Amino acid sequence: MIGGRAILLVCALTQIVFAQNQAAKEPPAQPLPFSHKLHAGALKVPCKMCHPGPDPGEVMTLPEASKCMECHSAIKKDSPAIQKLAAYANTNREIDWVRIYQIPTYVIFSHKTHLDSGAKCQDCHGPVAERERLFRETDISMGGCMACHRAKNASIDCTTCHDQLR
Ligand code: HEC
Ligand code: HEC
Ligand code: HEC
Numbered sequence: 049m050i051g052g053r054a055i056l057l058v059c060a061l062t063q064i065v066f067a068q069n070q071a072a073k074e075p076p077a078q079p080l081p082f083s084h085k086l087h088a089g090a091l092k093v094p095c096k097m098c099h100p101g102p103d104p105g106e107v108m109t110l111p112e113a114s115k116c117m118e119c120h121s122a123i124k125k126d127s128p129a130i131q132k133l134a135a136y137a138n139t140n141r142e143i144d145w146v147r148i149y150q151i152p153t154y155v156i157f158s159h160k161t162h163l164d165s166g167a168k169c170q171d172c173h174g175p176v177a178e179r180e181r182l183f184r185e186t187d188i189s190m191g192g193c194m195a196c197h198r199a200k201n202a203s204i205d206c207t208t209c210h211d212q213l214r
């Protein structure tokens with residue numbers, strides 16, 4: 049089932065993914081200047097206020113503008129950035145954040161299983177609470193997943209992460 053062509057494809061893709069990881073060291077321009085260093089670091093707002101990981105816990109989710117307004121309807125109302133934020137909330141628009149850690153939909157991944165097995169946010173996302181702007185600073189390519197699976201004795205069977213190969 050997994051012949052030479054698949055292996056060649058994997059090699060070619062590893063190079064593309066490597067090139068993307070290099071490019072991703074720069075934080076992308078975001079629609080609002082949101083700082084984890086301020087909110088999660090200095091203010092110690094818990095990750096789960098904004099990323100609750102609703103059942104079944106596959107995704108952590110990004111917060112709606114209305115979540116931000118729980119504070120910003122009172123805090124820094126006169127700041128241009130907060131006025132832009134309020135405009136999203138008032139019109140119920142999604143904030144079009146540029147995604148940092150996103151893997152293709154053909155890969156099976158669940159936050160819950162990993163958190164239950166003892167993994168911490170920073171194992172896969174780096175020291176988020178120290179970052180003014182996020183960028184992709186850890187390796188969550190196939191190689192990165194495999195390295196931890198090997199280290200923790202988790203399955204590295206192709207079908208663990210790709211059900212199409214079943
Ligand atoms: C728990 C309360 C709280 C929540 C929730 C919160 N913020 Fe803040 N935010 C603050 C505080 C406090 C400051 C610092 C205000 C200051 O500098 O005096 C701040 C500052 C900011 C600033 C800088 C504003 C400026 O001009 O200096 C931006 C932008 C911002 N927040 C965006 C957001 C966004 C986007 C969200 C939602 C994803 C959010 N905040 C959620 C409390 C919060
Ligand atoms: C006040 C709300 C808030 C808090 C608290 C918060 N975040 Fe976030 N987080 C956001 C917003 C808004 C974004 C999208 C903008 C960005 O990438 O900076 C985001 C993006 C992320 C991303 C990138 C997601 C992607 O793939 O695009 C990760 C990873 C993340 N947060 C982890 C954390 C961790 C870990 C903590 C706790 C240490 C935390 N966040 C605390 C609001 C928050
Ligand atoms: C084992 C690695 C791993 C751990 C541990 C982990 N994440 Fe993630 N995270 C990922 C991957 C992979 C993605 C991309 C998922 C996708 O695109 O389907 C992601 C995506 C995200 C996103 C974007 C929205 C979403 O859910 O897709 C946020 C926010 C996030 N993680 C926050 C966190 C927080 C907060 C923690 C700790 C409570 C955490 N992550 C722990 C690997 C991890």
Ligand code: HEC
Pocket residue numbers: 151155156157158161162164165167171172188189192193194196197200202203208209
């Ligand atoms: C920090 C170490 C670590 C990283 C990084 C990691 N994993 Fe895992 N993963 C584990 C462990 C440990 C288990 C076994 C959990 C168990 O059986 O309770 C596991 C189990 C799994 C499972 C089977 C359980 C389930 O959720 O169905 C899948 C699928 C999976 N990982 C996908 C991924 C993917 C995709 C990536 C990369 C984006 C990744 N993992 C990165 C540690 C990791």
Ligand code: HEC
Pocket residue numbers: 050054057058061065151152155188189190193194197203204205206207208209210
């Ligand atoms: C622990 C999880 C995990 C395991 C096990 C795994 N992969 Fe992957 N695989 C991934 C992730 C994550 C990506 C996406 C990388 C990216 O684009 O960032 C990927 C991407 C791929 C791609 C690229 C597909 C495309 O069209 O872009 C191929 C082919 C592939 N894997 C084949 C395999 C084969 C063959 C095996 C068994 C030897 C395997 N994978 C085992 C996580 C895994």
